[in-house]
Amino acid sequence: MSTTAEAEPRTDVAPVAKRKSTRSRVRQRTSLASQGEPAVWLLGGSLIVSLVMIAGLLGIVFFQGFFTFWPDSLTSFELTDGRVLMGEVRASEDFEPDPTFLAGLPEADRARIDSELVSTEGTARRRLLRTGNFDLTGNHFNWVSDYEIATESEPEWAVIVERLTWGRFYGTPVAFRIDGESVATEPALVWAEFERHHDPSVERFDRRRELETEDIGVVNHRLERGRLDLRRVELQHGLDSAAWRSANEDFLRLEAEASAEFAQIQGEIAALNEENERYELVLSTSDGSEKSLFPAEIVRAFPANQLSITDKIGVYISRWIEFLVADPREANSEGGVFPAIFGTVVMTLLMTIVVVPFGVLSALYLREYAKQGLIVSAVRIAVNNLAGVPSIVFGVFGLGFFCYLVGGGIDELFFSAKLPNPTFGTGGVMWASLTLALLTLPVVIVATEESLSAVPNSMREGSYACGATKWQTIRRIVLPRAAPGIMTGAILAIARGAGEVAPLMLVGAVKLAPELPLDGVFPFVHAERSFMHLGFHIFDLGFQSQNSEAAKPMVYTTTLLLIAIIVALNLLAIWGRARLRRRFHGNSI
Amino acid sequence: METRSEPAPAIENESRDVLQPQPRRSSVNKNPESSRPSSAGSGASGRIPGGGSIVESDVREGGLFESISKGATFDTVVHEGVETANPALEIKRLQLWYGDTKALHEVSMPAPHGKVTALIGPSGCGKSTLLRCVNRMNDLIDGVRIEGDMLLNGDSIYATGVDVIELRKRIGMVFQKPNPFPMSIFENVVYSLRIDGVRDRTELEEVNERSLRNAGLWDEVKDRLDSSALALSGGQQQRLCIARAIAAEPEVLLLDEPCSALDPIATGRIEELIDDLKGEYSILMVTHNMQQASRASDYTAFMYLGRLVEYGPTDEIFLQPRLKETEDYVTGRFG
Numbered sequence: 001m002s003t004t005a006e007a008e009p010r011t012d013v014a015p016v017a018k019r020k021s022t023r024s025r026v027r028q029r030t031s032l033a034s035q036g037e038p039a040v041w042l043l044g045g046s047l048i049v050s051l052v053m054i055a056g057l058l059g060i061v062f063f064q065g066f067f068t069f070w071p072d073s074l075t076s077f078e079l080t081d082g083r084v085l086m087g088e089v090r091a092s093e094d095f096e097p098d099p100t101f102l103a104g105l106p107e108a109d110r111a112r113i114d115s116e117l118v119s120t121e122g123t124a125r126r127r128l129l130r131t132g133n134f135d136l137t138g139n140h141f142n143w144v145s146d147y148e149i150a151t152e153s154e155p156e157w158a159v160i161v162e163r164l165t166w167g168r169f170y171g172t173p174v175a176f177r178i179d180g181e182s183v184a185t186e187p188a189l190v191w192a193e194f195e196r197h198h199d200p201s202v203e204r205f206d207r208r209r210e211l212e213t214e215d216i217g218v219v220n221h222r223l224e225r226g227r228l229d230l231r232r233v234e235l236q237h238g239l240d241s242a243a244w245r246s247a248n249e250d251f252l253r254l255e256a257e258a259s260a261e262f263a264q265i266q267g268e269i270a271a272l273n274e275e276n277e278r279y280e281l282v283l284s285t286s287d288g289s290e291k292s293l294f295p296a297e298i299v300r301a302f303p304a305n306q307l308s309i310t311d312k313i314g315v316y317i318s319r320w321i322e323f324l325v326a327d328p329r330e331a332n333s334e335g336g337v338f339p340a341i342f343g344t345v346v347m348t349l350l351m352t353i354v355v356v357p358f359g360v361l362s363a364l365y366l367r368e369y370a371k372q373g374l375i376v377s378a379v380r381i382a383v384n385n386l387a388g389v390p391s392i393v394f395g396v397f398g399l400g401f402f403c404y405l406v407g408g409g410i411d412e413l414f415f416s417a418k419l420p421n422p423t424f425g426t427g428g429v430m431w432a433s434l435t436l437a438l439l440t441l442p443v444v445i446v447a448t449e450e451s452l453s454a455v456p457n458s459m460r461e462g463s464y465a466c467g468a469t470k471w472q473t474i475r476r477i478v479l480p481r482a483a484p485g486i487m488t489g490a491i492l493a494i495a496r497g498a499g500e501v502a503p504l505m506l507v508g509a510v511k512l513a514p515e516l517p518l519d520g521v522f523p524f525v526h527a528e529r530s531f532m533h534l535g536f537h538i539f540d541l542g543f544q545s546q547n548s549e550a551a552k553p554m555v556y557t558t559t560l561l562l563i564a565i566i567v568a569l570n571l572l573a574i575w576g577r578a579r580l581r582r583r584f585h586g587n588s589i
Numbered sequence: 590m591e592t593r594s595e596p597a598p599a600i601e602n603e604s605r606d607v608l609q610p611q612p613r614r615s616s617v618n619k620n621p622e623s624s625r626p627s628s629a630g631s632g633a634s635g636r637i638p639g640g641g642s643i644v645e646s647d648v649r650e651g652g653l654f655e656s657i658s659k660g661a662t663f664d665t666v667v668h669e670g671v672e673t674a675n676p677a678l679e680i681k682r683l684q685l686w687y688g689d690t691k692a693l694h695e696v697s698m699p700a701p702h703g704k705v706t707a708l709i710g711p712s713g714c715g716k717s718t719l720l721r722c723v724n725r726m727n728d729l730i731d732g733v734r735i736e737g738d739m740l741l742n743g744d745s746i747y748a749t750g751v752d753v754i755e756l757r758k759r760i761g762m763v764f765q766k767p768n769p770f771p772m773s774i775f776e777n778v779v780y781s782l783r784i785d786g787v788r789d790r791t792e793l794e795e796v797n798e799r800s801l802r803n804a805g806l807w808d809e810v811k812d813r814l815d816s817s818a819l820a821l822s823g824g825q826q827q828r829l830c831i832a833r834a835i836a837a838e839p840e841v842l843l844l845d846e847p848c849s850a851l852d853p854i855a856t857g858r859i860e861e862l863i864d865d866l867k868g869e870y871s872i873l874m875v876t877h878n879m880q881q882a883s884r885a886s887d888y889t890a891f892m893y894l895g896r897l898v899e900y901g902p903t904d905e906i907f908l909q910p911r912l913k914e915t916e917d918y919v920t921g922r923f924g
Contacts, residue, residue, distance in 0.1 A: 458768035465724060466781040466833065467758035476784070481771040582817075 058563075065560030068553035069319035071312050074158035074170055074304040076286060077129065077144055078151040080106055085142055086158060086170050086286035087131040088304075090549070094123040097145065105147055113147050130550070132168035133285055140167060141549045154305045157187040159283070161293065161301040164329060167547065171283030174290060179278050190281070191303065194295060197279050201296040208272045211265050219261050226254040231417040299335075323557065332511065332540055333551040337558060339513055343429065343531035344565060346517055348498045350433035350527075351440065355497075356490050358437065359444025366445070367452045368474055380449075387442035395503025398435030403427055403507060407528075423528050427508030429517040430527035435507045436500055440493035447492060451485020452478060480580075487577035491570050498566045501535035509536040511544070534562040653914045657894050665697065666911050668901025671888060672701040676740075677871030678723060678841050683737035685718060685727065685895075692718050695737070696897045698890055700841070705863060705872040707886035707903065709879065711918070714892040716875040717765075720843050723873065724760040725753050742840055758785075761834030761870075762843040766850050767826035769818035769833075774810050777818045777829055781837035796836050803869075804832035805862050824855025831862060835870065842866065844874040848881060860885045879919055883907045891915045 032038065072088040079085065097117070105113060117124065126145040134140055161169040175182045176193035184190045233247040276296040284290050299322070302315055326336030362383075370376045407424035415423040424430075455478050463473040479486075501509075510530045517529045538558050545551035653663070676699030685693040693715050700706045708716040718727065725746065727733045739746040746756060758781065770777050778800050779793045787793060797814070801807040806828045810821070818829055827847060834842060844863070848856040856878075863872060863885045876882050882889050882903065889906040891899045891914075899906060899915045910916040917923040 456768070458764055458766055459770060461726060461729070462762075462764060462768040462770065462830070462833075463780070464729065465726060465757060465760075465762035465764075466784065466837065467754050467756075468780075468784045469754055472784045476772075476780070477770050 061556055061559050061563065064553060064556035068557045069316050069323070071160070071302065071304060071307060071315040071319075073154055073307075074160060075129070076153050076155050076158065077149050078153075079144070079148045080109070080150045081148070084286040084288075085129055085131055085144060086155070087129040087142070088160070088170075089127050090130050090141070091128040092125060093128075095126050095145075096122050097124050097147075101145075109147065128549070130168070131286075132170045133291075134547075135166040136285060136289060136291065137287075140547050156305055157191075157303060158305055159191075159301055160304045161283070162299040162334070163293065164297045164299060167330060167334070167550065169283065169285075169291070169293065171285045171291065173281065174284045175282040177280040177282065177292070180280075194281050194301070198295045198298065198301075201276050201279060201294070202298075204272045204276050205296040208269050208276075211269055211272075215265050216262065219258050219265075223254065223258045226251045228417045235417060323561075328512065328537075330547070332537065333545050333547050333554055337532075337534065337537055337561065339516055340532040340534045340537040340558075341561065341565065342516055342518070343509070343513065344498060344534045344562070345569075347429050347433050347436070347504075347531060347533065348494055348569060350429065351436045351497045352490060352494055354433060355437035355440050355444050355493055356486070359441050359489065359493075360448050360486055362441075363445045363448035363452060364474065364479075367449050368470070368478070383442050383445050387446075390502075391439055391500055392502040392506075394435055394439045395506035398431055398438070398503060398507040399427070402431040402434050407431060426528075427506065427510075427530050428528040429508055429531040432504050432508040432531070432533075435503050436497040439500065439503065440497045443492045443496060444486075444489040447489025448482065448486050451482040451488070454485065455481045483580045484577045487573055487580060491573040491577070494569045494573060495566055498569060499535060499562070501533070501539055504533050504536055505539075509533040511536075511540050534558055534565065538562065653898070653912065654893060657896055663896070665897045666899040666901075666915075667698075668899075668905050668911070670902040670905055671699065671900060672704070673699050675702055676700055677702045677742060678873065679740040680719070680722075681738045681740065683719070683722060683735065683739060685715075685722060685736075686734040687730070688732040692895050693722070694895045696892075696895075698897055698900050700871060700873050701888065702871050703868045704887040705867045705874060705885055706888040706890065707882040708873070708875045708890050708892060709877075709882050709918070710892035710898075711923075712877075713894075715895040716892050717845055719892070720762075720845050720873060720875050723841065723843055724757045724762055726762070728753060758837055759840045760843060761837060761839035761841070763827070763830045763834050763845065763847050765846040767823055767830055769821065769826050769829050771817070771819060773815045774818045774821070774829060775814040778832050778836050780833055800832040800836040801829075803835055803866065804828045805858065805865070806832055822855075824851050824858060827851060827855065827859060828862065831859070831866075835866070840871065842870045842872045844872060844876075846875050846877060849877060856881070879907075879921065883919075891918060893918075 072090075074086055075089055076084060076086040102110075102113065124145055124147065126143050129142045129144050130140060131137065131142050132140060155172060157172045159171065159173060161171070163169055173187045173190040173194070174185065176184045176190045176197075178197075184193045230244070230247050230251045233244050237243040276294055279295050280292040281295055281298070281301075282290055282292045300315070300318065302311070307315065323336045324341070325338050327339060328337060329335035366376060366379065370379075403424075403426055407422065407426065407428070410424040411422055459477050459481065460473055463477045464470075468476070508530045510532065513530050513532045515526070515529055517526050517531050538555055541551040541558060542548070542555045657663070678700040680696055680698050680700075683693055683696045684691065696715075696719060708719065710716050721727050722735065723739060723741075723746070727735065735747060738748065741756070741759060745751065770780060772780075775793075775797055776783065778797045779787070782793060782796055798807060798811075801810065806825060809825060810829075818826065821829060827850075831842075831844075831847070847863075848859050851859065860881060863874070866872065867887070874882075874886060876885075886903045888901065889903045890897055891906065891910075891912075893914070899910060899912050901911075906915060907919050910919060914923070
């Protein structure tokens, strides 16, 4: 370069020739490929495709999930064959009517329908009407094509009643009875009466349920413990021994006490029932039949076509609250998912508590202590590949190892009195957590190893130079510095674990758990109990429900909720990580 | 890097002139594979005055550096001005191998008490390796083999049965890049006390303040002792590392190019600090910066390819070096 720079005079032949050659190289346009333009398009395109897929999925879930609980208005269809159907319109679609369907329509409309079909190229609209009243009609939904409809209206006093059993009821109020006497017959007055008596009835009903589940549960629990004590004595001293006889006497006394308590509780329940059965709301359905309902068994009822926007928001919120805090009913397709939320959170937290220490300790040994070589590489590859094993395999392993082998062993040792009924020897929240901990272990190990190797060697050397031992260095320097990275591993593990369903079906997640894994009965945490899980709940709603059309919106809502819970758990972990980072990395991050 | 500014004969002559009057030398060459003809048979040749051996055998062919790079041995030129009684650290014929590569060749030198001794030399000459031998940091590296010994105030460092952890507590070290720990300023300073299990808050605070004051950092950080050390500037971080190193009141302080990652102003402060600390601490310092060595140190050792070439009071090394090679290096003509 310096020679060309020094060659000032342009008259000199050789330098000019040289300059020409360099100049021609400069003029050449940089090729498209070397500029990386196609690569940029490729990268951007891939990102957009991924984003569109994720956004589309989330969009569907959010849209459907958020609108599930929005109260629809009630539409009444008078059909050409004289039937009247009333319900909520849940869907609308174009379909191609087949000849047999057309043949079923009245002769008079045939010509008009045929000409319309020609203009719409053979497609027609039909709407899915949720007609409810399953106890009277035997179905929940009806398809109604436009050709069948004579008139369409939104009756003023059509009410939606959400019942504890038999699904929704649609009708118009005709009377309110107390002790069999009608106190009102005008719809508005009937409704006022109903609203006056609804809340007290529900309170009585709740009290009854409390008596049934908790008080009777406590007595049952005591009785069960007495029975187990007796059985233990029997196993120890043999039947008809002196010890057994005295234990048997104790037990009989306990039984007598318990049955007295049962009788008292039953009496209370009967009184509450009697009071509740005094009130009746009589509704007439669209086909003219009448049905009387007890207000106590009504969760929520409202005249759908009279609601203002604030009323609708009220109904929407109250449905969300019920969804979040209540127990499921109607084979999970109605009511709340609180046990599933609870089960999911408890299981995920247990899993995190197990997997993080184990993963961190393993990674510490692998990275800090083990002599790097063939064996360590093999272990590392094995750990990484563990992440690729199908999760159902972990489920099978969990069932075989944790539930049957470990749990069975625990039962033999500590719960022999209860056998052959398993205590720990069956699926439970603890075994599910351990199984998922195993499943997410590679995630934690890999993340921890990476964060450990990212700790600058200069820090370790500084610590050694201060006279710290290896363990002191790890504990005081390496681990705190690697903590944010370890938290990242925990976050990934939570996301993976909370969304996993397949292995849970084998190791303890059930469709409907009778009791929560955490309650007020000693020892409060019941790790052996089976539990409900949102992921499994989604599967159950979507594929195992009898009333799948009604359950479909709930699938979206439950999915939304599961995503929200995972995001919440992640945010918690991210917040913790941010705090750690601030503490250990100064202001630089 | 191996540029020689003068032809070989000139070096020979000049070297001879410089070396002739030299009265004493350290580091005996006892290498059996020695190719040096002149000193054959004289076991104590290292203590015989005169550097004739180098000149006669190797330098003739192409200078001292070339003979070193060919693997020839030679004796260190030690100026008579070096204090040898009661050194804080005495290095005795230390040799070190990284696997099969020999990185230090029979290095012997005393580091006087309460003085700053600078190690200079081109990259890869083994200054840092030598420094890291003092607190046995090289033990952490696989495949390092060490022969010879060092004495820390008379106690052997490489004898069998030495507790390395206890040894390191007697030696402070500051690294090339500031390496504060991911914790608060306070915890950084009292780290060595913490690992000794000191819990007494007053003692910790006392040590903290004294160390930070000695490191000239107290006024800047006294109001934010609990904030992260990583939020400090580079120069402050390095002074924090010095405070951390002197918190344990070490017998020797090792500085491994403490200013190479710092700007001139921060460097100036560190140099002032070194000046303040000497007397109280015996400092062994590696530096790439000639000016720094000349300003901050009392003694200077010039190393080349794993050999200690010349060692003497800093003034003499910089103003009247006895070897042509040293002069070339300190004046910047080479390296």
